[in-house]
Amino acid sequence: MAMFLVFRVDAARLRPTLTWRPRLGAVWRQVKLGVPMAATGSADLLAAALFQIMQVRIGAVDGAATQIVMVATSIAYMPGIGLALAAPPWSGSPSAPATRTGPRASATG
Amino acid sequence: MIALVSLSMGGLGLLMALAGPWLVPLFVNADDPNAPLVVALALKLLWIAALYQFTDGLNFSSSFCLRGAGDVHVPAVLVFSLGFGVFLPLTYLLTFAPGQGWFGGPGFGFGSMGGWSALATYSMLVGVALMLRWRHGAWRRIKLG
Numbered sequence: 579m580a581m582f583l584v585f586r587v588d589a590a591r592l593r594p595t596l597t598w599r600p601r602l603g604a605v606w607r608q609v610k611l612g613v614p615m616a617a618t619g620s621a622d623l624l625a626a627a628l629f630q631i632m633q634v635r636i637g638a639v640d641g642a643a644t645q646i647v648m649v650a651t652s653i654a655y656m657p658g659i660g661l662a663l664a665a666p667p668w669s670g671s672p673s674a675p676a677t678r679t680g681p682r683a684s685a686t687g
Numbered sequence: 688m689i690a691l692v693s694l695s696m697g698g699l700g701l702l703m704a705l706a707g708p709w710l711v712p713l714f715v716n717a718d719d720p721n722a723p724l725v726v727a728l729a730l731k732l733l734w735i736a737a738l739y740q741f742t743d744g745l746n747f748s749s750s751f752c753l754r755g756a757g758d759v760h761v762p763a764v765l766v767f768s769l770g771f772g773v774f775l776p777l778t779y780l781l782t783f784a785p786g787q788g789w790f791g792g793p794g795f796g797f798g799s800m801g802g803w804s805a806l807a808t809y810s811m812l813v814g815v816a817l818m819l820r821w822r823h824g825a826w827r828r829i830k831l832g
Contacts, residue, residue: 611757611759614759614762614763615759615763617763617767618759618763618767621763621766621767621770621771622766622770625770625771625775625809628778629774629775629778629802629805629806632779632783632788632802633782633799633802635783635787635788635789636782636783636787636798636799637798639721639724639728640728640798640799641799642715642725642729643725643728643732644732644799644802644803646711646715646725646729647729647733647736647803649714650703650707650710650711650733650736651700651703651739651740653703654699654700654702654703654736654740655696655743657695657696657699658693658695658696658740658743658744658747658748659747661688661691661692661695662692662747662748662750662751
């Protein structure tokens with residue numbers, strides 16, 4: 579339904595491609611970067627899910643203890659995630675100095 | 688940045704482990720007959736989780752730095768191969784006693800202590816691998832945009 583609305587109804591009415599055309603090169607570069615990133619996250623989550631299934635299989639006590647520790651660690655993640663999210667713009671920023679060694683070198687520190 | 692993330696996550700993991708005796712009982716029903724067992728086990732697991740937090744910080748920050756630099760293919764292969772080639776088999780081996788799991792085979796039967804130890808080991812391996820990938824500097828040859 580959403581695809582229909584976006585690509586048929588709105589496209590017919592607004593004719594967005596008269597003023598904007600998809601840049602296939604940019605889309606392809608996005609796919610080349612995005613698919614491995616998505617695969618990494620998916621592999622990590624799938625492995626974590628299988629890990630939890632194994633812990634629950636042992637028994638209710640082990641399963642419950644694992645769930646509690648998972649919740650506790652997910653709270654401890656948050657500040658680290660925030661800092662880690664700051665790393666990509668810091669390490670890959672095109673506005674970094676010409677040599678692009680300043681911020682990237684700092685990321686290692 | 689990488690050291691900062693690792694230290695902050697490890698520090699919080701340590702705080703969680705120290706605060707465990709007050710935190711963990713909040714998550715269980717005290718009237719449940721299994722509650723004392725769950726609390727006792729969760730308190731032990733929190734210490735493994737504290738170590739795991741430190742190495743996971745290394746993993747996260749290295750991974751995100753590599754993403755920012757456009758180096759995504761090798762990290763994906765590393766995470767996939769270590770996750771499915773090392774982590775899950777090791778978890779199975781350490782968690783289940785012989786004949787307890789789905790596929791039979793050998794096992795040490797350490798229960799969730801073994802499972803969490805496998806998780807900490809996996810996290811350490813991925814963290815170190817991604818950190819080495821970052822230090823290797825292959826991302827310098829990648830052109831963004």
